[in-house]
Amino acid sequence: MNRRFAPVSVLLAFAALLAGWPAGAEPDPELDPPPPGLTAREVADRVEQVFRGDTTYIDATMIIRSPRLPEPRAVRFRSWDDRSGKRSFIRIVSPPKDKGMTFLKLHPNLWNYIPRVERTVRIPPSMMLQSWMGSDFSNDDLVRESSQLDDYDHRWLGVDPSPAHPESERAYRIEYIPREDAPVVWGRIVAAIDVARMVPLWQAYYDEDGTKMRMLRYADFAIEGRPFPLTWVMTPLDKEGHETRVEVHEIRFDEPLDDRLFTKRAMSRPVR
Amino acid sequence: MTVLRLAWRNVWRNVRRTGLTVAATVFAVFLVVVFVAMADGIHSKMIEDAVRIQSGHVQLAGRGFLENRTLETNLEWTPDLEATVRDTPGIRAWAPRVDSAALLSLGESTQGVMLVGVDPAREAGLSTLAERVDHGTFLPAGTARAIVLGDQLAKNLGARIGDRILVFSMAYTLENAYDLFTLTGTMHLPDPAFERSFAVVRIDDLQAFLAFGDRVSEIALLADSASQVPAIEDALAAHPLGAAGIEVNAWDDVMPDLAQFIVIDNAGMYIILFILVVVVAFGILNTILMSVMERQREFGAMLALGLRPRRIFQMVYAESMLLAGVGLAIGLGLALPTVWFLGQHPIPLGGEELAAVAGLVGMEPVVTFEMRPTTLPGAALTIALVAALAALYPALKASRARPVDALRSL
Numbered sequence: 001m002n003r004r005f006a007p008v009s010v011l012l013a014f015a016a017l018l019a020g021w022p023a024g025a026e027p028d029p030e031l032d033p034p035p036p037g038l039t040a041r042e043v044a045d046r047v048e049q050v051f052r053g054d055t056t057y058i059d060a061t062m063i064i065r066s067p068r069l070p071e072p073r074a075v076r077f078r079s080w081d082d083r084s085g086k087r088s089f090i091r092i093v094s095p096p097k098d099k100g101m102t103f104l105k106l107h108p109n110l111w112n113y114i115p116r117v118e119r120t121v122r123i124p125p126s127m128m129l130q131s132w133m134g135s136d137f138s139n140d141d142l143v144r145e146s147s148q149l150d151d152y153d154h155r156w157l158g159v160d161p162s163p164a165h166p167e168s169e170r171a172y173r174i175e176y177i178p179r180e181d182a183p184v185v186w187g188r189i190v191a192a193i194d195v196a197r198m199v200p201l202w203q204a205y206y207d208e209d210g211t212k213m214r215m216l217r218y219a220d221f222a223i224e225g226r227p228f229p230l231t232w233v234m235t236p237l238d239k240e241g242h243e244t245r246v247e248v249h250e251i252r253f254d255e256p257l258d259d260r261l262f263t264k265r266a267m268s269r270p271v272r
Numbered sequence: 273m274t275v276l277r278l279a280w281r282n283v284w285r286n287v288r289r290t291g292l293t294v295a296a297t298v299f300a301v302f303l304v305v306v307f308v309a310m311a312d313g314i315h316s317k318m319i320e321d322a323v324r325i326q327s328g329h330v331q332l333a334g335r336g337f338l339e340n341r342t343l344e345t346n347l348e349w350t351p352d353l354e355a356t357v358r359d360t361p362g363i364r365a366w367a368p369r370v371d372s373a374a375l376l377s378l379g380e381s382t383q384g385v386m387l388v389g390v391d392p393a394r395e396a397g398l399s400t401l402a403e404r405v406d407h408g409t410f411l412p413a414g415t416a417r418a419i420v421l422g423d424q425l426a427k428n429l430g431a432r433i434g435d436r437i438l439v440f441s442m443a444y445t446l447e448n449a450y451d452l453f454t455l456t457g458t459m460h461l462p463d464p465a466f467e468r469s470f471a472v473v474r475i476d477d478l479q480a481f482l483a484f485g486d487r488v489s490e491i492a493l494l495a496d497s498a499s500q501v502p503a504i505e506d507a508l509a510a511h512p513l514g515a516a517g518i519e520v521n522a523w524d525d526v527m528p529d530l531a532q533f534i535v536i537d538n539a540g541m542y543i544i545l546f547i548l549v550v551v552v553a554f555g556i557l558n559t560i561l562m563s564v565m566e567r568q569r570e571f572g573a574m575l576a577l578g579l580r581p582r583r584i585f586q587m588v589y590a591e592s593m594l595l596a597g598v599g600l601a602i603g604l605g606l607a608l609p610t611v612w613f614l615g616q617h618p619i620p621l622g623g624e625e626l627a628a629v630a631g632l633v634g635m636e637p638v639v640t641f642e643m644r645p646t647t648l649p650g651a652a653l654t655i656a657l658v659a660a661l662a663a664l665y666p667a668l669k670a671s672r673a674r675p676v677d678a679l680r681s682l
Contacts, residue, residue, distance in 0.1 A: 066446055068344065073446060098448055112440075114450050119438050121377040126384045130373070134446030238340070 031158025031173055040154035040174040046198040047191070048149055050228060053253030056081040060248045064135050067241040075133050080257055087262045090142070098133070102267040103142065110139060113267035120267060129185060136214070136234040136244040140185070151182035152189070163192055163201055167221055170195040186213075197227045212237055226253065275583060279590035286563065290595065293559040297599025297655065298606065300552040304545050304651045305607035306614075311541050312647070313615070313640035315534045319498060319523065321462045324399045327526035328366070328492025329501050330508065332357075335517045337490065338525060341371060343444045346487040347518050357493065360507050362500040365397035368488040370478045374441035376421075376471060378429045385425065385471045387441065389478030398494045401459065401472060408433040408457030417477050419453035422467035426458040433457065439473075443483040451481055549654060553662040560592050560666040571670050572678025585671035592663030600655055604648065614641040 034040075062075045075095065081088040086107035092098045100115040110123040128140040155175045163171035171192040178184035187208040192201040202217045214236045218229035232246040260266060283290050323329050332353070334345035347353075349368050357366050370389035375382055392411050395401055401420075402410040411418045419437060421429070431437055436452040443449040453473060461467040479485065495501055501522050508520045524531035564571075571584055621637035 064446055068444060069446060101448070114438070114440070114448075117438055117450060117452060119377065121375060121438065121440055122380070122382045123375070124382050124384055127375060131442055131446075133448065134442050239344075 030160070032161055034156040034158055034172070040156045041149075043172050043174055043193055043198070044149060044152070044154045044176070044191075047193055047200050050199055050226070052081060052083045054083055055254055055257050056083070057250075057252040057255060057257075058248055059250040060246050062133070062135055062137075063245045063247070064133075065241070065243045065245075073134065075135070077133075080261055082257055082262065085262070089261050089266070092133070100270065104262065104264060104267050105142075106262060110142075111264060111267065113264075115268070118268070120264060136236050136239075136242055148176060148189075151184050152176040152178055157190065159195070160192060163194075165192075165194075165201045165219070167219065168192075168194040168196070168201055171201055194221075197221065199227045199229060214238075222251070275586045276590055279587050279594055282563075282587070283591050283594050289559055289563070293556060293595050294599040294602065296552055296555040297596055297659070298603040300548055301600055301603025301651060301655055302607045302610070303548060304655070305604065305647060306611060306641075307541060307545060308647050308651065309611045309614075309641045309643050310639060311538060312644055313618075313642035315537070316498070316642050317638075317640045318462075318530060318534070321400075322527055322530055323498075323523050324494070325401065325404075325461065325466075327521070327523045328398065328490075329495040329498060329523055330363075330493045330504050331521045331523075331526055332491040332493070332508070332518055333489065333521060335519050337519060338521060341489070343372060343482065343484065343487075343489070346484070346489055347491070348486060349488050349491065353491075353518075356508070356511055357491065360504060360511075362496050362504050362507075363493050364496050365394070365494040367391055367394035367398045367492050368475060369490050369492060370475055370482070370484060370487075371489040372441055372478065372482060374439050374471070376425075376429060377438040377440060378431050378435060381429050383425060383429055383469070385421075385469050387439065387471045387473065387478065389473050389475035391475045398492060404459040404461060405457040406460050408455070410457055410459075411472065411474050412456055415454055415456055417451060417453045417481075418456040418474065420457045420459055420472045421455065422461050422470040423458045424464060424467040425469060425471065426455065428468065431455050439471075439481070441482065443481075444485075444487075445483045447483070449481055449483070453477075549658050552655070553658045556592060556596060556659055557662040557665065559595070560588065560663060561669070563591075564588060564666045564670045567670075568673055568678045571673040572675045575673060576675040576679065581671040584673075585667045588670040589663050589667040592659060592667065596656060596659035596663075600652055603655075604652060607651075608643075608648070611641050611643050615643065 056079075058079045058081075060077060060079070062077065064073045064075070073095075075098065076093040077090055078093060079088060079090045086105075088103075088105045090103040092101040102113045104111045104113075108125075110128075111120050112123055113120045123139055129138050131137070132139050132142050153176075155177060157173040157175050160171040160173050163169075165171070171194055173190065173192055176186075176189040176191065178186060178188070185207075187206045187210060189206070190204045192203075193199065194201055199221050200218050202215060204212055205214045205216070207213050214234060217233045217235075218231065219233070220230040221227045222230050228248075228251055230248040230251075232248075234244045234246075236242050332347065334347045337345040357363060368391060372387045372389075374385055374387040376385050377383075390399070390401065390411075392402065392413075405420060406423065408420075410420055419439070421431065426432075429437070433455055435455045437455055438450060439453050440448070440450045459467075459472075461470060473481075475488070479487070493504065495504055505520055505522050574584060575581065618638045618640040621639065
């Protein structure tokens with residue numbers, strides 16, 4: 001044995017301790033071991049498929065609660081998403097003040113058209129973490145600039161035998177760890193996925209210091225055709241009294257979308 | 273007294289050696305004083321610039337402002353609060369401000385900025401914002417929704433005076449806020465990063481734009497002098513402001529980066545000065561030791577004639593202290609007028625490259641000097657102390673000469 005290496009390993013261990021590792025790697029004693037033959041990445045892949053067909057059309061209302069607001073504010077929007085083309089289009093339907101506002105994502109750019117001043121604004125990367133329409137979702141959530149499959153490594157935490165969710169009896173628990181060069185702002189994401197239907201129950205977002213920053217819960221899974229959560233609730237944990245709830249009125253998968261929708265010209269076109 | 277006279281004569285027995293030692297001491301004293309004055313001057317200017325444009329010496333803000341600057345951390349600028357500020361001694365000027373983040377867009381170009389709402393009349397007594405406008409005018413009263421941008425920001429946006437710029441942000445009511453503002457001027461700022469991202473509008477325009485009511489983000493207070501900051505902070509903290517959800521922050525809490533930069537910069541300077549002083553100490557040690565070695569016979573003779581070793585120690589020690597004292601006096605005599613002159617005439621740093629380097633640490637390309645009351649006694653005391661230590665060994669060596677050996681040597 002070469003004794004000169006000893007201090008190096010001591011240093012490394014100390015550095016690892018300082019970095020908070022392997023604190024996060026400890027298995028949760030309340031979780032059952034993961035099933036053999038199923039990888040964490042496969043689970044993440046199934047979740048991704050729930051959220052995005054090849055194309056997805058959503059009609060939804062976003063309800064924003066905040067201590068600043070005497071009563072919750074509702075924003076109704078329609079969104080068209082083309083997964084393979086990495087492009088999407090969103091139109092604000094109400095409130096009247098924001099009606100006709102549109103957002104166009106053509107990877108990696110995001111534009112915003114404002115009808116009242118008839119101007120199109122490109123949202124710079126530095127603003128991706130800013131709130132979208134005053135909600136607790138960010139512009140980044142909107143365009144999913146980062147991919148939960150490509151930008152993360154996936155790791156098993158185990159199987160939760162009694163998830164605190166009325167629509168689930170058993171849930172997989174996996175962890176998303178961002179790859180080194182990925183454009184990701186989170187330190188890690190922990191997700192619970194219903195075993196029976198392979199739908200996400202919640203996702204907890206941690207910052208780089210390991211502090212839990214926000215919680216996204218899903219509920220009201222529609223069964224017809226394919227399971228999809230019709231209610232999403234985003235709760236930022238650093239801002240008391242804030243909450244954004246998205247209620248999906250209508251969702252359609254895999255309908256062909258017109259290429260002309262994903263153009264800057266379409267942004268200023270009045271609603272058909 | 274005899275010892276001192278003897279020492280004085282001995283010092284001038286070898287004029288060249290004495291001259292060189294004194295010169296080294298003069299050089300060290302001069303450098304220490306000028307360096308410290310330069311660092312203090314540069315740091316004061318950085319603080320002054322930052323304080324005037326950004327935080328004020330002391331700042332009143334909504335609770336939680338330091339951790340999380342959002343529209344949520346605000347305060348109401350009540351007559352009561354204004355009276356409190358007016359009655360606190362040592363406050364020269366104050367100005368309310370609204371801080372927000374916004375997106376500016378013109379044509380194809382979009383920039384994320386820090387958008388600050390100010391009261392031009394109140395700012396005149398506090399910040400240098402209006403003086404920094406080098407094109408156009410600073411928020412003229414006649415223009416509705418006027419905006420002033422950093423020079424570099426205007427360049428990046430491709431904006432010219434008179435252009436209508438789309439300002440896009442989120443209102444206090446969590447609604448989208450967007451409106452067109454007219455560019456009336458652009459300004460030069462000491463920090464290039466700041467100049468790329470700083471936009472100013474009138475405070476009432478911004479309050480209306482953000483549906484912010486009469487709220488403000490902060491009240492910047494300018495002290496009569498930086499040394500009064502702790503007193504003002506204490507006076508305001510003792511006031512029942514805390515109950516109203518208001519926090520009192522000194523500039524170094526608001527801009528910890530700047531405060532830390534100054535601490536680190538000072539540490540670096542003191543290490544260099546320490547090395548300089550040690551080199552001078554060895555210079556003195558060397559000169560005196562050489563002269564002691566050459567004068568062994570002399571010491572032997574003196575001892576043989578019945579002089580006490582203690583006397584010899586005193587004499588040699590006095591020689592060292594005379595050398596150091598003369599050097600110290602001349603050094604301080606040279607440094608004082610130099611620093612005074614440079615204090616009146618700051619040195620501009622020529623050349624774009626130097627200016628760019630200065631910009632990296634957020635300072636303007638000009639070197640200013642400032643003599644603090646502690647600088648002179650501090651430098652004098654340090655050099656005197658080091659010289660006193662360095663002189664110990666040669667003096668001991670001289671006093672311990674044994675007459676028989678000493679008379680035989682050389």
